[in-house]
């Protein structure tokens with residue numbers, strides 16, 4: 001594809017967060033490519049279907065796809081105080097994507113942020129959250145990732161401008177948010193536990209909706225309380241059930257919104273929320289009604305936090 005088109009759709013507003021907004025799924029996978037040793041067998045169709053569902057539940061991993069760009073081919077630009085990074089090519093291309101990685105290596109990158117060569121990803125890719133993804137969902141997701149068209153498109157290298165960022169700051173930060181090495185085997189299938197899993201882990205709602213503290217980690221004591229400056233610099237609303245400053249929609253209204261982008265007042269989801277609902281090859285809109293309702297119920301059950309965003 002022409003070079004001009006490649007970069008036209010980058011997010012231009014600078015990321016205000018040191019470690020990024022975490023809207024970038026799988027970012028940085030292949031900033032340095034390393035070849036795996038074994039090749040996966042052709043994935044089973046039902047596994048692929050399930051994987052695409054997980055992909056949609058994660059908002060379509062849209063950070064890895066430029067608007068109108070080839071699916072999962074990376075190259076979206078993110079500016080932060082630490083420098084500039086570009087999302088990685090996560091297509092199955094063997095040379096420039098993740099086609100040469102084993103399933104295990106891909107899963108380790110998704111949930112532990114470690115590349116096959118041991119290098120750590122910058123947590124703009126939200127592995128502290130994806131760490132909770134269930135083994136079965138990860139396997140399905142990887143099977144799906146292997147089915148999208150391979151794109152030969154080299155990754156752009158990141159430009160870190162903060163001294164000692166990767167040698168000192170990043171390891172210290174990661175030590176503070178230590179990840180569990182072993183994933184939970186299965187995902188909850190119903191009830192509040194299902195809603196919590198979809199909202200906190202796969203849907204990574206908190207990566208945008210939770211304010212960040214000085215370390216730039218999400219301030220989970222104010223989970224989903226919104227922020228005046230989200231990952232792209234725009235405000236992200238408070239969606240806790242606080243009567244004065246939060247979300248007062250019914251469960252059905254929330255579930256409908258996640259499926260259609262339509263708000264009860266007739267407005268439609270804009271910005272990054274519009275992106276995750278629409279997704280890429282799949283998005284939140286492709287969740288079943290039961291799953292959207294599970295998310296809505298869980299959302300209504302979290303502690304209300306008073307935090308006025310905008311207006």
Ligand code: HEC
Nearest residue numbers: 023199203204205208235236237268269270271272273276
């Ligand atoms: C990539 C960032 C991002 C992610 C991930 C995200 N949101 Fe949002 N969300 C936004 C932004 C930005 C808005 C404001 C959109 C607008 O003004 O139209 C928003 C708006 C909303 C609204 C409307 C609130 C209102 O008062 O208008 C709801 C409800 C919502 N999000 C729920 C969720 C849930 C539930 C999840 C996870 C399943 C989620 N969001 C994940 C960025 C995000």
